[in-house]
Amino acid sequence: MFLAEKQYVQWHENDRDNQARWLSESNQVPPQRIVRVDDTTTADEAYRLACEGTSMLWRGDFHNARQLLQALTRRIDRTQQRKTNKAGQAKQAVSGSAAIANLFHQQRQAQAQRAHVLSRVLLEFDAGYVSVLRRAPDVSAACSAAFGELDEPCLISLRDVQGALGAAQWREKGVPISGLDLSIHPYYGVFAPTRHEYVQLMLDAPLPAVHDVAFDIGTGTGLLAIVLAQRGVQQVLATDLNHRALACAQDNLTRLELPQVTLEQADLFPAAAPLAHLIVCNPPWLPAKPSSPLEYAVYDQGSAMLRRFLNNARAHLAPQGEVWLILSDLAEHLQLRSRETLMSWFAEAGLAVKYRLDTQPKHGRSQDATDPLFAARSAEVTSLWCLVAQA
Ligand SMILES: C[S@@+](CC[C@H](N)C(=O)[O-])C[C@H]1O[C@@H](n2cnc3c(N)ncnc32)[C@H](O)[C@@H]1O
Structure with missing residues (x-):
């Protein structure tokens, strides 16, 4: 029930075909299309790519990747807030017992859509969960604890890495x-x-x-x-x-x-x-x-x-x-x-x-x-x- 089969992703970069293990605890399917992005990529461009289903392999500074994710979060939250307001108004108009259940299901769909978009920013790690990105923190203990030991390089969404880091803090404190x-x-x-x-x-x-x-x-x-x-x-x-x-x-x-x-x-x-x-x-x-x-x-x-x-x-x-x-x-x-x-x-x-x-x-x-x-x-x-x- 909790054991998933190993999955892999492929991408083309620097005139080479690459492959790595795909790790996604939130069950995001291995991305079909991966492009390389870095500090020069704007938040609007990244948001457009994420919304159209393209994953982005981050090659810039680690802290800038976090900022990019925050910018994506603000954009999707604004979009979803507008939809939620409309749905709320519709619910008031269509009263009845099914309305609240529908609203609940719509909220879950929105959360899934949000997770989908925000999981498009990817990081590459070696078999010890070490990243070569500038200013990358040491996430190896947190990732090993969360995702298990690895014996091959992998791609993980920055969002899942942040989840592992947050969990490591809860676990310690x-x-x-x-x-x-x-x-x-x-x-x-x-x-x-x-x-x-x-x-x-x-x-x-x-x-x-x-x-x-x-x-x-x-x-x-x-x-x-x-x-x-x-x-x-x-x-x-x-x-x-x-x-x-x-x-x-x-x-x-x-x-x-x-x-x-x-x-x-x-x-x-x-x-x-x-x-x-x-x-x-x-x-x-x-x-x-x-x-x-x-x-x-x-x-x-x-x-x-x-x-x-x-x-x-x-x-x-x-x-x-x-x-x-x-x-x-x-x-x-x-x-x-x-x-x-x-x-x-x-x-x-x-x-x-x-x-x-x-x-x-x-x-x-x-x-x-x-x-x-x-x-x-x-x-x-x-x-x-x-x-x-x-x-
Ligand atoms: C709401 S959590 C409660 C955890 C803990 N008892 C507490 O009160 O903090 C429900 C727990 O049930 C476990 N669970 C779900 N289905 C189960 C099953 N069929 N057999 C045993 N455990 C199950 C989940 O893994 C989860 O840990």
């Missing part, structure tokens, strides 16, 4: 988790708990009377497994499909010296595990198609993972066991899933709601009145659903 006296160190490509209001729900929920064995399904950085271990659960089995998540969770567990948590690469539930007194899951919240593996933590097409989790949870529960499902209702406000549907899925899975704890997000996007999806984002509630086997 950590994200302080309010409510817990600790920081979590996220890795590249792993769900970063930057908005973690649901941790307080995990601290407020009363543990089942017997809570020796718990599962954390889709552990990401290991955050919820860590909460459970800190609350006194003796054996926590945490799973994820993403190998980066498992490496990241292991790092966090080692830093915090929590040997009671065991990690396993698994699709949902751990294999050959005892029945659990508590099963915790914070699944991807939005039923929409992920556009790259980096989005598997956020989007769950057709709520497939959520439904499989619910349908199989009961079989893994010990008597009097509980499921704690962490879920935001943003999908409901975006008209992507209804509350009635969610309740019917609980019932079909043989689960009943014992209680629910709610919290309201305070992150920047929920307060941004200029966001076309503000009505949905500002109304969002994140819940911990405590589910038990139906009598």
Whole structure:
């Protein structure tokens, strides 16, 4: 699921045909047309090339490449802002429940288009992620950590390199988790708990009377497994499909010296595990198609993972066991899933709601009145659903 086949790109430069490995974590296909650009290329020219689908291999000063990318970003954001304003006006004119869902899909398309254009500025690296560009910083540690070791030269978009550099900083500094006296160190490509209001729900929920064995399904950085271990659960089995998540969770567990948590690469539930007194899951919240593996933590097409989790949870529960499902209702406000549907899925899975704890997000996007999806984002509630086997 997360392993991609090696891909290569070809380009002609200085009367020679060249080839290099193509690395794109955001799933951009290998570019068909690559031209050489440098400090003499204007932002308008680069924007025109990027919009018509031509990729640009940067041969000038590294810092100028960053400035060019900023100039491209300003141009595409201006263009998209104009389109968004028009779409917002159209939404007001066409009221109705489908309008907000359409707006959400349009926003995702716009984001994909933006990523497409901005990934057109390419850098060449040798097998050790070293660039010969003037004033190029040392990105080898950040790129090796994000994309893995290489044994051949490659082309990567400057945008992906910046993503790797940003991730390396998060990984080193950590994200302080309010409510817990600790920081979590996220890795590249792993769900970063930057908005973690649901941790307080995990601290407020009363543990089942017997809570020796718990599962954390889709552990990401290991955050919820860590909460459970800190609350006194003796054996926590945490799973994820993403190998980066498992490496990241292991790092966090080692830093915090929590040997009671065991990690396993698994699709949902751990294999050959005892029945659990508590099963915790914070699944991807939005039923929409992920556009790259980096989005598997956020989007769950057709709520497939959520439904499989619910349908199989009961079989893994010990008597009097509980499921704690962490879920935001943003999908409901975006008209992507209804509350009635969610309740019917609980019932079909043989689960009943014992209680629910709610919290309201305070992150920047929920307060941004200029966001076309503000009505949905500002109304969002994140819940911990405590589910038990139906009598
Ligand atoms: C929203 S993130 C939650 C991460 C972490 N539990 C937290 O609360 O910060 C969802 C996680 O589920 C993982 N995931 C998605 N589908 C999965 C599956 N079928 N089996 C196991 N893990 C899965 C993703 O890789 C991601 O790490």
